[in-house]
Amino acid sequence: GEDVEQSLFLSVREGDSSVINCTYTDSSSTYLYWYKQEPGAGLQLLTYIFSNMDMKQDQRLTVLLNKKDKHLSLRIADTQTGDSAIYFCAAPAGGTSYGKLTFGQGTILTVHP
Amino acid sequence: EAGVTQFPSHSVIEKGQTVTLRCDPISGHDNLYWYRRVMGKEIKFLLHFVKESKQDESGMPNNRFLAERTGGTYSTLKVQPAELEDSGVYFCASSQVGGRTEAFFGQGTRLTVV
Numbered sequence: 001g002e003d004v005e006q007s008l009f010l011s012v013r014e015g016d017s018s019v020i021n022c023t024y025t026d027s028s029s030t031y032l033y034w035y036k037q038e039p040g041a042g043l044q045l046l047t048y049i050f051s052n053m054d055m056k057q058d059q060r061l062t063v064l065l066n067k068k069d070k071h072l073s074l075r076i077a078d079t080q081t082g083d084s085a086i087y088f089c090a091a092p093a094g095g096t097s098y099g100k101l102t103f104g105q106g107t108i109l110t111v112h113p
Numbered sequence: 114e115a116g117v118t119q120f121p122s123h124s125v126i127e128k129g130q131t132v133t134l135r136c137d138p139i140s141g142h143d144n145l146y147w148y149r150r151v152m153g154k155e156i157k158f159l160l161h162f163v164k165e166s167k168q169d170e171s172g173m174p175n176n177r178f179l180a181e182r183t184g185g186t187y188s189t190l191k192v193q194p195a196e197l198e199d200s201g202v203y204f205c206a207s208s209q210v211g212g213r214t215e216a217f218f219g220q221g222t223r224l225t226v227v
Contacts, residue, residue, distance in 0.1 A: 004155070035218075042117070043156075043204065043218035093158055099146050099208045099216040100169060103156035 002026040002091050006104035012111055018076040020107045022089030027070060033090040033101065034063065034074045043088065046074070076109075084111045115139070117219035119205050125225045131193040134222045138187070138207030145188050146208075146216060147180060151201040159203075162188060163210065174199075195226045 003025040012018045024032065034046040049056045049063045049072070056063045062075040076083055086108050090101040118137040126132050138145050147159040159178070160170040164185035173180070177196070182188040192199050202223050206216040 040220065042220040043206075045215050045217075088156065090156075099144050099206060100158055100161055101156075101216070102158070103148075105153070105155045 002029065002093050002102040004089055004091055004102050004104040006087075006089050006107050008105060008107060010107055010109050012079050012109070014079060014081055014111055014113050016079055018074075018079045018083070018109055018111075020074045020076075020087050020089075020109065022072040022074075022104055024070050024072065024089070024091050024102075026091060027067065029091040031092060032063075032065065032072050034061075035088040035090060035103075037086045037088065037106070039085075046087070079109075079111050081111045081113070084109055117205055117207050117217050119203075119219035119222050121222060122220065123223045123225075125227060126195055128197055128226055129194045131191065132195055132224060134190045134192075134203050134224070136188045136190070136205030136207075136219060138205070139217055141209065142207035142217075143185065143210045144208040144216070145182060146206040147188070147190055148204040148206065148218075149201050150204065150221075151198075156204065159190075192224075195224075197226050200224055200226045 006022045033048045035043045036046045060077045064073045086106040088106045089104040093100045093102040120135045143164050145162040148156050150156040158172040161168045162182045165182050179191045202221040204221045206218045208216040
């Protein structure tokens with residue numbers, strides 16, 4: 001089955017860029033996702049990338065996909081204190097449902113002034 | 114439109130007791146998923162309903178866990194009897210059937226077994 005790995009912690013200064021990295025094992029994954037969990041809240045889908053793309057940009061977010069290395073990254077430009085949260089990388093776990101996902105452990109992003 | 118709602122938000126029970134978690138999906142979403150995150154670890158898939166039918170329950174840890182979705186609306190997840198290792202955050206998600214559709218997650222139920 002799919003295995004997803006992430007670094008656990010990232011600390012950045014407000015205004016800097018944040019880069020959160022993720023590796024996965026199943027090269028047949030069609031979509032790869034980034035979810036965000038703020039304190040006391042549920043998981044919010046931030047963005048996703050289709051496997052035939054190398055990059056996707058959405059405002060301050062840039063997703064890079066290296067299929068050869070099975071490496072996914074999320075870059076947040078001009079990081080703000082409100083970006084402090086846990087970020088999860090996720091890939092479809094197989095089967096017929098896109099909602100069955102394999103998640104990484106989550107990266108705790110801390111943004112300090 | 115109301116999102117995915119989970120009850121309770123927190124539950125603290127003693128080992129050996131029974132707890133029932135509830136999830137109300139977004140209206141019209143036939144897909145309903147349960148996930149669990151044990152402290153500091155990854156979020157793991159438990160099971161998937163399509164309407165009232167269990168489509169995939171490969172992630173259920175053992176027979177102390179029972180999930181139901183009578184009538185294809187809300188779902189319950191019962192843990193009986195609860196063990197210490199069942200502590201964690203239980204998430205529910207729902208989505209529409211068909212294609213790559215986003216799964217919307219609830220805020221989770223934090224279960225602590227003492």
